[in-house]
Amino acid sequence: MERNTAFGEVWADEGFLEREIVARPKQILSTFLNVPNVGVAICDEQQRFQMINSALAAMNGVPGETHVGRPVAEVLGDVAPELIEQFRQVMSQDAPLFFNISGRLPNREEVGHWVESFFPWKDSSGKISGVFALVIEVTREKQLERLLSSLTSLAAQSALQQLFPRIQDLVKAIMPDEQASIAIHDERASSLSVYPLTGEQYHSTSTRSFKLPIQETPFAPVLVGRESEVFNRSRLARNRSEFTRQMLEQGVQSLCCIPLVSQMGMLGILSLTSTREKAFDSGMVKLLEKVAWQAAISVDQVLLTNEILLLKSKLAEQTIDVEEDLGKEFMPEIVGNSSALKGALQQVKTVAPSDSPVLILGECGTGKKLLAATLHGWSRRAGQPFVRVRCSGPLEQLNRDLFGDEEQPGHIELAQDGTLFLDEVGDLPPAIQEKCLRIMERQPAGPHGSKGTAPLNVRLVATTRHDLARGVAEGKFLRELYYRLNLFPIRIASLRERPEDIPDLVLHFVEKFARRIKKLVPTVPDNTMNALLKWKWPGNVSELEKFLERAVIL
Template identity: 40%
Template sequence: MPYTPMSDLGQQGLFDITRTLLQQPDLPALANCLTQMAKQGALADRVNILLYHPLHQRVSFFGTDKHGKEWHYEDEMVLANGPVRRVLSRPEALICTHEEFSDTWPQVLNLELYAPFGRYCLLPLAAEGKIFGGCEFIRNNDAEWTDKELNRLHTMAQVVALVAEQIQSRLDSNLGYQQLCRERDDFRILVAVTNAVLSKLDLDELISEIAREIHHYFSIDSISIVLRTNRKDRLNIYSTHFVEEQSPIHDHSDVALAGTLSERVFKSGEMLLLNLHHGDQLAPYERMLFEMWGNQIQTLCLLPLTFGNNMLGVLKLAQCEAGVFTPQNLKLLRQIAERIAIAVDNALAYQEINRLKENLVDENLYLTEQINNVASDFGEIIGRSDVMSNVLKQVEMVAKSDSTVLILGETGTGKELIARAIHNLSERNSRRMVKINCAAMPAGLLESDLFGHERGAFTGANTQRIGRFELADKSSLFLDEVGDMPLELQPKLLRVLQEQEFERLGSNKVQQVDVRLIAATNRNLKEMVLEREFRSDLYYRLNVFPIMLPPLRERPEDIPLLVKSFTFKIAHRMNRNIDSIPAETLRALSRMDWPGNVRELENVIERAVLLTRGNVLHLSLPEMDYCVPEEKPMQLVASEEVREGEDEAQRIMRVLKETNGVVAGPRGAAQRLGLKRTTLLSRMKRLGIDKEGI
């Protein structure tokens, strides 16, 4: 169709249009500006520019999407075989309706570049006698263009060809500089990501850092590292989903390999780039990805993580919005995947080294336990001395029965370990042993803790509480420091032992229980009974089967075994590598008196492990002076004999007068009477003697 370039536009009008279009920075902006001009002149509702690149046979689309946003899209197949192909072969106007367009080029409409329209016109863009693209004018309604309107469209297309060539030329002139800038920026990103990931040896920390860096530089929504597991045909997937920028979701899944996209990458060893659609057949993990983002179309990029000839896993990237996986970004992501593969290989090697190291430590501990020659039923109890062997025999004898056991011994000798061993060897070991320390709380709280209480039983009892005896039903109850139980609670404990029944505080309902009692104390209960500090009937009820634990100083042959066990256990807990203990250190420790017994020895070893640098336990013996007890002065034999006709109260009062009321100390009344200070005070209280009144 012949047309007049100037048409009915005046020279000034054409000049103004050309100047406005030349001011546009790029081709999407040019298409947007043309759309506004076409709307003002009622010529079209949308204008798009199509450029053809003959070398790659690619068509670039510049225009607006269905939401009115500027859009740039490139395509080597669909657009290149669309309407622009007709214009390249026949340089004349192409005009059609939506139905005709859909029938001829349905694949172009599937690209979703075109919102529904009524009438379509494509005019060629030419420069120096050669067509290099086309200009699309689209009307939403089905109104045909008049000859006058078509003349204006031809005029605008001629101007667009001139302006597009100028803009493209300007952009091409900056292409070299932009390419250098791009390569510089890519190099900086590559260095930053490499430094970040190669510094991490822990696998979890490494995966978190990979996700953080990739999201920071590429704004990708979901980042996953897929690794093979020790089980055949299973995968470990470590994912981070940036649904919310400030609170990413971390997920660890164990999934089947079959049917996943990762399986295709493992088989081919090549990158996979595709779009997920709602109707696709997807593995559960891919379906979960799809649903997490509201069933939006997902663009997935799967990159193999290959180090040497070994494919370690897959870097899986998912993105909702298009435009992230450009050729330039894909090239950079390939390079990043190569660095990530190195970091993953390092982390897996570090993980394997730690596993082997822990196995060695476990084997060492196991061998140490074998040396002890103690049955595994005795748990953490270590000792092969005669006295400890005798204790363990007693434990075996009494464990199968339901008899009450009283464990006696100094502080730190391991009374709770013995109690646990009795429970573990008993018929009640299917339920856990319940324990309570009688010295750890006041009488009121102790009673509530032992027997429970009803709501409103006392101030602050807002809810019903079950006591330790009910918790220990059909099991064992361990009463530690039973010698410190207040006198007023002892009758209630005696009743439970005799009748196996009690009432909660604030209740008159009798509770029946089946509890096996194991008690322990470091005090002399027999002496406390004589001094009326402990009920005799409760003492005899507890003292059914007493087990006396020897102090550490009476079993020095066990000290080397304990030192080795504590050293390896504490070093393992602190992530230290200590595999040797000097023989001189073991001999020196065996000669010490250990007033704090096994607990004191463990504390000393813990301090030594902390101070050790290297793999040989270092124990500074001068620092151990506090472990060696000072020589105790010889106890003075009671010098005060009972005078004729003098009862106990008169004797105590006389000695108090002679010592001016001083009870303790080397010149005090307790020393002269041959009694402990606490014993003397107890007797004074019982006899009603007030030293202040003497």
Template identity: 40%
Template sequence: MAREIRDTVDSDIILQYQALLDVLETVVTHHDLQSLFRDLSKKLQRVIRFDLISVVLHDPETGMMRILLGKTSIPLKTSVPEYMTVEEAPGGWVWQHQQPLLMDDIENETRFPETVDILRAHGVKTCYVLPLTSSARRLGAFGVGSLRESAYGEADLALLRQVAKQVAIAVDNAINFERARAAERDRARERDRLRVLLDVNNAVVSTLDLRQLLKAIAESLRSFLDNDFTGLALYEPGTAMLRVLAHDFPGHEFDEEGVLVPIENTPGGRAFSSRKPIVMNQAILEQNPDWRNNPSGFIRNLLAQGIKSSCAVPLVSHDRALGILSVASTRDDAFGEGEAELLSQIAGQIAIAVENALAFREIESLKNKLTEEKLYLEEEIQTAYNFEQVIGQSAALTRILRQVETVAPTDSTILILGETGTGKEVIAHSIHSLSERRDRTLVKLNCAAIPTGLLESELFGHEKGAFTGAIAQRIGRFELAHRGTLFLDEVGDIPLDLQPKLLRVLQEQEFERLGSSRTIRVDVRLIAATNSDLAQMVAERKFRSDLFYRLNVFPIQIPPLRERPEDIPLLVRFFAQRFARRMKKRIESIPAEAVAALTEYRWPGNIRELENFIERAVILSKGPELEIPLSELNTSRKLAVPSRAPSESGFATLEDAERDHIIRALKQSNWVIGGQEGAAARLGMKRTTLQSRMRKLGIIRQD
């Protein structure tokens, strides 16, 4: 009999050790709490009778005990809370005190009323709870319950203590494994998020086409978000609308590009106005029926395509809202705070791209406009000053044109000499049009029209802060004329102290801006013009001889109009037709006696005076015949009679005649030089030219 008892005890011990080995195997092979607990319940059931098994873990984030129920043989009559406070849970007491807790008389138990009520409701009579503690931390508690009173003896309790040690190791391993997996998932998601941001950044810097940019962004987002639709809408200035610029919705027949979407009562409009991400799902959509019923129909069309959730984020750059980026999904609740945060980061990059694209579009528009204007002006210049459009057939003009034809293809410096109004600028344009530089710009500067202190800056440019009033960097005329032609009119008015710098540019083709030490090299052809006698100025030490020799490489002397009277009829007809077209008049004939009178007149203002005279004649003409005011011509002829004493030959000198002519014009205009009624206009010359002649002739107002 004793032998049988001993064999029975040995058999029970073997079963218990086998159970421990099974528990150990379960601990080693499981890394998931739920599967661990499930298998553990099955294997323990073979050696220990229980009706309820549970694991209670302490949650550091909430400070509460989390309850996990294993296999139970009794149906649950009441719900078991997922969390309980440390004080209300027996496992909380065990976790705090690190001691086992045996409750073998549940009916009379007065502690832990909430837990005890649940146990009583299910008929549990005995409960044994043990601490789960690893070598590193306190985890929680492990417990079993039975419908029998005093269900567990000392041997059962000893076995359960051994089991609890193994379960603690398994739970610790499972928690660590889950944390490692969560950390790996977070790292993978962060890696994917950074990859998306990098892809977006690469797309932003590689294209200014917003449609191509959106397509690239949509492809990158689909690898990270559960989005089916991606759209870009920009604010339409002057309206309360957003215009859909581009969208990407593969696999769907959806074409809403260019559609206007109201800012009011739309999720995208709310994102634009609030400058915050707006998430939409089915629940939120039910709370905002105005979104579904918006008059634009854009949202209705999206919903008709199966869209169930979306997220719209504003595009903001330099505190200016530009539009919105939207993503949408056919799955409800596809976007949360994490997705909204990522999209906000992407929107920041896209906003820069949008701003750059808009700026580029504006610059491109202005560039095209300037190009068109440049072409127009170049055509106008070619029309007005082309070699073939120089009017005249006289021998004097023909000789000049031959010189122009000879020197134009070269890069030599040219000095055009002649009285005011003889057409020096026209000849300069003709030279440029016939040169190899005709496809580049002809830059002009009248040296007499620029104040002496600013002429250096005008020619060579200046840096910001180079002198008082230099609030920005300025490019000079020599830089503007790089690889082109620079025409300097009234070159005799260049101050002596500036002439060496001009000479250096002509010889070395290099200079420095005012306020800068950096040498700038240019390739410029110079055409200079003057109505002054530079040789006489050199003799009087008013002009540098070395600069004069450098300018005088190929001089062209333009004859005054009085020396080629045979050209006057041609010029009269040319100007009459040009002004008639401009004034939308028809001039069919010019009286012969008028042409003869014009040919006999001396024209001290040369072609410019003739041009202005014919313009007045066209204005006065009522019919098809040009009505020339010969009385004005006779008055001018009388005014041209010298008032000074004649020379020894019996005639007044040309200089005296010019002085008297200018003085009479000044008296008629009450000494007003500029303006339509000023002396310069009466004489048919520029204001600056008249001022230059007055200085040369010593004309000052006598009160």
């Protein structure tokens, strides 16, 4: 077994290289020079091209015969100085040199990238007479790397319509002449929303999408198997849908389908059609799979962001409707382990045994209602009524709800010996504030429209999202009532102040809603959890809960 030979370090049987090269020199040289995508050239001591193969001539954008006899500097323009420096180093050191180079050639608009290998070229006497060069172009790979990077950064903040042109750039960098589209899978409707990335339809339609039932496409095997598939014309013809018939009429000879799979599941398909037979070899499919992998992650993030934004918009237009029967559930489950939440619960535990009024402060959706119910559950009045009063509403309605009338008792009377929960007390009209003050002073307050009175024994717990001290200063809230309610204030932090509670809340709500609709409890992928952690949740826990309820249903 030979290793170090006249041809360098090569592994071969004893005498094999000498016999074969002597017997078939032209065949071996021809085979070597015609390796696809590998450029080969020999230059003399004056850096003039003596020989060049077709692959390198194509890379340089100049016909092969135009190279021969011309200096490197004359043919390669701005790229030449660095090449000449490496050329001289190989000549002076009699040693090979391996390097990368980037630049713009005279006959090419875009910047190119190449991997170069230079070897000393010697004559029959052993004297160095030039340089033998092997060149592999990696421009496309560099473009893909850059585009993939830009796709990643864009995904977190873009709509699909902004994301798809970047995916289009990636596809065109690989296969500039083929037609491409992305089909987003709607599992509930058994349909696909198809977004053309290239072609006339991409440029001529405003929505740039259309819906198709899955059975009317050739994509079903890819959706089920989650593996890339290449269809030739005869296989496409077996799918007798209108969509496939139109493809065949347009001269499509081959179709490549790449699944878009993320941790959330099967998102859809990246598809490319070509009018060439065998347009998609295994190497091309693997390259497209890299694009599809990154596209799936990006689409997943965009869809999640859109869901959150949609929920935010809806919540801004409506009031969260909470259940009236809170009094039935004295010990609700408080989810979370943050120090902020634990501190609030510790305050509740401290004040619960007393009958002192408590004011719970916090933004909408933070869980003030649950904290109030927990306080009642830990108090000595736990076995007695816990009656909630919504403090926003017309004056007459609030009067009737709170104090009742001759025919129906009010909420205050219903809370006798228990807890009266004034939800969002800052919304109370001034006239109702005065009556609530009298309750706190243990003064009787009779039914609305009557002259009778009845002794009361209730504990007051109130919540507010407002700055009541400012309300007092502006004359909107009764000073005496504020001082009495504010005897033991407890503040519950917003969700953005305690993001460490989000994972526990997510798992709690996902399990809760999955069981409600008798569905298997889904796992929450890491990228989804990270997106939920990054969101500011202006609607706090209520917003998160509604979002997850919708997500589980879908």
